[in-house]
Amino acid sequence: MRKQLALTLWILLKLLTFSHAASYDNFAFPIDKSLVHNYSRLTEIKKHCSSFISLASELKSDDNIATRLKNELSFFNGDWEQDSHGATLMPFDDSDWPHAASSYMIHPLKVVSFEVQNVIFGEPNQPCNTISVSGILSIGITRNSTVISELGLKFHKRPGMSALRVDFEGLYLETEENGGERLLCLLGDSTFPFKKVPTRFTDEYMTLYFSAWDTLYNEEPVIMPHDQILLVVRYPNAGSLVNNHIRGEMTSLNKIEDFEYFDKVHITSHSGIITKEHISALQGAVLESFDQNPLKDAILEDGVNKFNNSEFCRILKYFEQKEYQVMPNLKLGGQNVFQDTVGPFLLGNEILLVDRNNGNLRMILHKINCEEDKVSGVLRMYPTTIKPHVAARRTGLSTLTLSVKGTWNSSTGLLSMTGCLGPTLVKCDSGVLLYFPKSFSSKQRSVVSGSIFSLKNATKAFLPVFIGLEMLSPCLHDNGWYSSAYLSYNYSENDLANDVKERSQEPKVMSYISKSVFQYPAVEDLKIDTFSSSETFVRVEILSIGSQFRTNDSHFYEVYDHDVLNISLNLILIENPKKVYEESYRHVSKLYLEGLYDPNVGKLYLIGCRKVDFDHVDLERGLDCLIEVTIEYSPLNTRWLINPTAMITIRSQRNEHDIYQFKPIHLHTFMIHDKNHENNVIFHKIFEGYFRVFLLWLYIAYILKRIKNMKKSSEPLAAYISLFSLGMLILGCGIALIYTKELLIKSSESEYYANHPYDLQNYKLYLNNLDYFARFLVLVSMLLVAGISQMVLKARKVLHEQGEPTPSEKKVLLVCLGAYMCYFLLMFMIKVGAQLYIAKVNLTKDVYMKIIMHFCWFTVRDLLDYALAAQIIALWVWKRRLSFPRLKHFDIGLWMPFLISFVYEFVRDPITYPM
DSSP states (O other), rough: HEEEEEEEEHHHHHHHHHHHHHHSSSSEEEEETOOOOOOOHHHHHHHHHHHHHHTTOOOOTTTHHHHHHHHHOOEEEEEEEOHHHHHHHHOOTTTSSOOOGGGGGGGOOEEEEEEEEEEESSSSSSSSTTTTEEEOOOOOOEEEOOEEEOOTTTTHHHTTTEEEEEEEEEEEEEGGGGGGGEEOOOOOHHHHHHHOSSOOOHHHHHHHHHHHHHHHTTTTEEEEEEEEEEEEEEEEEEOOOSEEEEEEEEEOOOOOTTTTOOOOOEEEEEEOOHHHHHHOOSSSSOOOOOOOTTHHHHHHHHHHHOOHHHOOOOOOHHHOOOOOEEEEOOOSSSTTTTSSTTTEEESSSSOEEEEEETTTTTEEEEEEEETEEEEEEEOOOOOOTTTTHHHHTOOOOOOEEEEEEEEEEEETTTEEEEEEEEEOOEEEEEEEEEEEEEEEETTTTTTEEEEEOOOOEETOOOOEEEEEEEHHHHHHHHHHHHHHHHHHEOOHHHHHHHHHHHTOOOOOHHHHHHHHOOOOOOOOOOEEEEEEETOOOOEEEEEEETTSSSSSSHHSOOOOSSSEEEEEEEEEEOOOTTTTOSSSOOGGGEEEEEEEEEETTTEEEEEEEEEEETTTSSGGEEEEEEEEEEEEEEEEGGGTTTTEEEEEEEESSTTTTTTTTTOEEEEEOOOOOTTTTHHHHHHHHHHHHHHHHHHHHHHHHHHHHHHHHHHOOOSSSSGOOHHHHHHHHHHHHHHHHHHOSSSSSOBBOOOHHSOOOOOOGGHHHHHHHHHHHHHOOOOHHHHHHHHHHHHHHHHHHHHHHHTOOOOHHHHHHHHHHHHHHHHHHHHHHHHHHHHHHHHHHHOHHHHHHHHHHOOOOOHHHHTTHHHHHHHHHHHHHHHHHHTOHHHHHHHHHHHHHHHHHHHHHHSOOBBBOOO
């Protein structure tokens, strides 16, 4: 009774797992509830399946047989391949894929799913020892393992996806062949896409063919019914670790010369149904020890974590489906060598060739079964164009998969497994070692490390492939429980980092001023995630501070009492592929760094390692670990005015004759993350409001003082103030009042920031009042300037009455217009030249007019900027500057607020978001 209850519970659990898997983004057509399972083709099925029926053994029936078979016989996201004799199964439109230089290396996925929908036991006329089964096969070519199709369609094609649905009915039986296996023999019908011209023309074919003539003429397939399809699927007997894969063949029953014929299709999938008894029975099926161990040196240096069996299974399952880096063997020579094998894996299906220097391969260990110290699973390799969650949902067994099985040795900390390649599982000559390092360093950044190597003799062996589950800071955050409990950081390069710090020290006076005046970021503000001035994307990811790993940001970034902190991080550089630089940064695209952070001066002093090209074999683990890096952050208390940035310097410590030496790299980032950015923006806006009022007060006070001095002076100073410049000043102020949102000091908000404004609701009334007051002061200054204009006219009238020459505004106006036209033509030619260079085409009349209107509006809008130039030109024309020295001070003072605002605008940074 207990056994029956346990079996029932086990079946329910499997059903829950299956239902979740079937509903989670699988390659399948929508369920057609209108499908009728009438098994009308039983006579044909008996004919084509007779050779299998004759071998059928007795079936053991139970109450749950229908539910169990639906579960065990269905599979999702398997692989398929077709014999290539010229009759392809379906067309594929690859217009969705950008045809870049490397795109031909990656093929779309060929994915197949089969879902059992109906099981009937004891049908009339049903052959002995068989069960009637019907189901739907979804087979296609796709970029992502998901098909969305309209209900009722049996063939669907769009760019990047072709899918075919075949409805099958037939028989299930079991045989004693191959140590016992289960088998489905089914006949199917569908609506096939054909490219051939039919050889026989019945009325039905003539109607279908000629109705599709237009699509055929346009190289589109002819959609026609086809019901002569045979599907034979072989399953392992109840699942075993030695033979745990599904194999199938779909063939056309028509002759080769027939219109509907297609080449044979081969299907593979991992079964995934393994009982506890099968895992426990794995004894002697795996090598207990290997004669070779490619990881021996790394294990001695890093040490290994030694878990008990229950801990190990929990950890291994937790890392299931995580993305392993693939590092092909280091002994191949030559740059940019393309290869069609990587270790035991044979390329050619999803990947045609691989550039071993670009690191564009990944691997996952999934379908894991772990019980005590017994382990089985599938190692699947895939290109970086496929996401890990997509690869993890696949079940096919291609030549990019190793079915692995082995044992965990808790005393050595090693998981040793043998691997069988591909769908046939006859090439079981690969050894797989995994270990879990207990410490991180600049040379070791993997939570799990491993190697795949050959068990053959030296002449037939392939070179080892190294894999690593590299953990950058986001991943460490996800796996915080593991890093907290099992990992530590070994700061082995602190002495070298101290040397870098000593060499980079500023003079004591500068250092004292810097510490006294400026404040620098705390450790939580050290991350960088932005572009540099060379359009290279820069990312700094913190791994640890002191003995503490970054596992939970809320507890990780706490206050430290130390003046200098031990720190480790990753520095990643990603170049813009559309840009060509004189010097590429690909050789330092990822640096593993550790060292010191001095929060008193805002500098990181780091020593690190980089991966070098695989043809350099004289370096330990292929790493160059003689690299020093300094990162200097801008002060916190200037960030309201100048955006926070970082200066990064990367140097090689090798001498100039060393092949691994490279020139120093200097990067200046754009704006980096700042948690107080919004507060700095608000302070910036309030400061500018007060600064604007202050400058206008200064302007009015100076005008009043000069009016008073001119009234007292015996010299005719007012006569030599240009009315033209004063008019420009008044007109410029009027235009600013009407069209400018922020007076005197122009807005520094970027267009992106203006469209996504910060929260100023609590300060809006306050800022509005400052703006209103500033506008009032501008009106007052306009009236005072108008008063100066009256004084100028009176002074010139006095000069005229005394017989003195009166300054001529006409000459000033002509010279100003001439100077402006020269400026206008120069800027116009620069603008047009830039447009012609960028567009590479002739500009139309409309474009020319738009450029002219742009300059005219620019001139009118910024009329205040030209007023001082007009006064300088006037004094040069009249040549009276030296005659009245005090006039020189008047000129400068009158326009001093505008000069101050210009300097301020030049110094400040625009308000924007971090990129």
